[in-house]
Amino acid sequence: MGQTPQKWPGIELSNDDLLNKKVTQTRYHPRAKFSWSAGEAMSRFLNELKEGRLIGRECKHCNKILFPPRMFCEQCFKPTSKWVYIKDTGTIQTYSISYLDKDAKRITNPIYVGVVSIDGASEKMGIMHYFGEVTKDTIHIGMKVKAKWKPPLERTGSILDIEYFRPLKEGEQ
Numbered sequence: 001m002g003q004t005p006q007k008w009p010g011i012e013l014s015n016d017d018l019l020n021k022k023v024t025q026t027r028y029h030p031r032a033k034f035s036w037s038a039g040e041a042m043s044r045f046l047n048e049l050k051e052g053r054l055i056g057r058e059c060k061h062c063n064k065i066l067f068p069p070r071m072f073c074e075q076c077f078k079p080t081s082k083w084v085y086i087k088d089t090g091t092i093q094t095y096s097i098s099y100l101d102k103d104a105k106r107i108t109n110p111i112y113v114g115v116v117s118i119d120g121a122s123e124k125m126g127i128m129h130y131f132g133e134v135t136k137d138t139i140h141i142g143m144k145v146k147a148k149w150k151p152p153l154e155r156t157g158s159i160l161d162i163e164y165f166r167p168l169k170e171g172e173q
Contacts, residue, residue, distance in 0.1 A: 041068070044069065046157040056118075057071065059075070065086065066122065090117050093114070093124075114131060131145065134167060146168045146172065
């Protein structure tokens with residue numbers, strides 16, 4: 001086996017060598033532009049949000065409606081078979097009351113966040129989102145809620161096109 005050199009050949013460069021141009025160098029700032037796809041299922045999901053609709057995918061093998069949609073079922077690993085529109089209502093599965101804002105700064109009025117299982121999707125299929133028009137005394141697990149959408153011209157194809165989920169009013173669907 002070879003020996004490890006005690007001293008490496010050559011001269012170590014210092015920052016001054018570079019700044020004083022003792023070394024030939026070139027600088028290049030590429031104008032790289034990137035684009036990517038969210039994939040077939042998520043792209044369709046985001047486009048439907050922009051239109052004020054929720055959509056899932058049906059797995060005929062497991063008899064499930066996957067939400068958010070996926071092209072393959074995580075239960076049976078088979079391809080899902082068709083698109084299914086679902087309601088913008090659901091049930092609070094869990095929630096948290098936060099006195100920290102999005103920047104981790106203390107706030108007086110809390111933010112309510114949690115998981116909503118969406119009506120029309122299979123059990124335990126839902127999303128994490130904000131809750132509005134609730135207080136710490138009125139919010140509860142099992143509460144029926146409905147999406148409060150941004151006005152159509154303000155939607156961008158983001159999950160935040162739903163401003164929050166609010167309590168479902170009696171007789172409302």
